[in-house]
Amino acid sequence: MAKLYIKTQKLNWLTFYLLSEIKYLKKKNFTMRIYCKKCKEEIVKLPLTEEQKLDIYVLRQNNSVLSLEKKLIDDFNLNSDEARAIISHLNKRRDCCVVCEAETLNGEFTECPDCGAFNYNLEEPVFNIEFCSHLEWSLDFDRVEHEDIEYYVQSFWCDGIMHVPEDPESLLYKNLEKHKQIITKAWIGNGGENIYEMKIKFGKKSLNHYKNRKSLIDCIPKANEQEKWITLDVNRRRIEVQLK
Numbered sequence: 170m171a172k173l174y175i176k177t178q179k180l181n182w183l184t185f186y187l188l189s190e191i192k193y194l195k196k197k198n199f200t201m202r203i204y205c206k207k208c209k210e211e212i213v214k215l216p217l218t219e220e221q222k223l224d225i226y227v228l229r230q231n232n233s234v235l236s237l238e239k240k241l242i243d244d245f246n247l248n249s250d251e252a253r254a255i256i257s258h259l260n261k262r263r264d265c266c267v268v269c270e271a272e273t274l275n276g277e278f279t280e281c282p283d284c285g286a287f288n289y290n291l292e293e294p295v296f297n298i299e300f301c302s303h304l305e306w307s308l309d310f311d312r313v314e315h316e317d318i319e320y321y322v323q324s325f326w327c328d329g330i331m332h333v334p335e336d337p338e339s340l341l342y343k344n345l346e347k348h349k350q351i352i353t354k355a356w357i358g359n360g361g362e363n364i365y366e367m368k369i370k371f372g373k374k375s376l377n378h379y380k381n382r383k384s385l386i387d388c389i390p391k392a393n394e395q396e397k398w399i400t401l402d403v404n405r406r407r408i409e410v411q412l413k
């Protein structure tokens with residue numbers, strides 16, 4: 170009986186050892202490390218799917234550092250030092266170095282030519298902060314369609330458009346292709362102070378640009394180019410814009 174017990178124990182230990190070895194090898198196999206010349210740390214380079222990139226992008230844009238750390242630890246089997254090292258090399262603005270802020274980065278997982286720091290520099294959706302600020306400045310309330318005659322909307326202006334929508338998944342091309350719109354928030358009013366639900370509808374050109382990761386800025390209709398591309402509902406605090 171005792172012999173059998175020892176045998177089982179041995180077998181348990183062996184299984185445990187083999188499993189941890191497999192886990193270690195699996196981790197080693199999937200992780201490459203890159204040396205950062207600036208801080209002399211080794212940073213894990215993660216193989217990321219489109220969905221994972223988007224999740225990381227959204228958490229980074231929202232400055233949710235703790236959730237980001239938890240996600241990296243849980244999803245990629247990292248320890249907290251490895252997760253923190255990634256976060257400190259995850260630049261928030263595309264092509265802008267996380268250390269020296271020079272806008273000289275080129276491509277993903279790259280070294281800053283100015284200071285030598287390693288940057289994740291992940292590709293971001295073309296629906297981004299740059300596009301949203303262009304759209305914000307293009308909203309001409311003189312030419313807007315609206316039915317609420319009691320409002321004098323000509324003096325309205327837009328004080329910001331949220332570049333991370335309520336449903337971040339709507340930023341994935343497969344979802345945009347299906348729904349052809351992104352719904353976000355915009356600040357609009359005489360002082361740009363009211364929160365509006367903004368529906369951004371995609372036309373043929375903008376869908377094509379999105380698919381090919383080309384900037385959406387020239388898909389914003391210019392003055393006199395397209396009639397009625399902005400519809401405003403002041404009572405329900407909703408705005409709709411139609412891209413080209």
Ligand SMILES: [Zn+2]
Pocket residue numbers: 205206207208209210258286287
């Ligand atoms: Zn570094």
Ligand SMILES: [Zn+2]
Pocket residue numbers: 266267268269270271281282283284285286
């Ligand atoms: Zn730099």
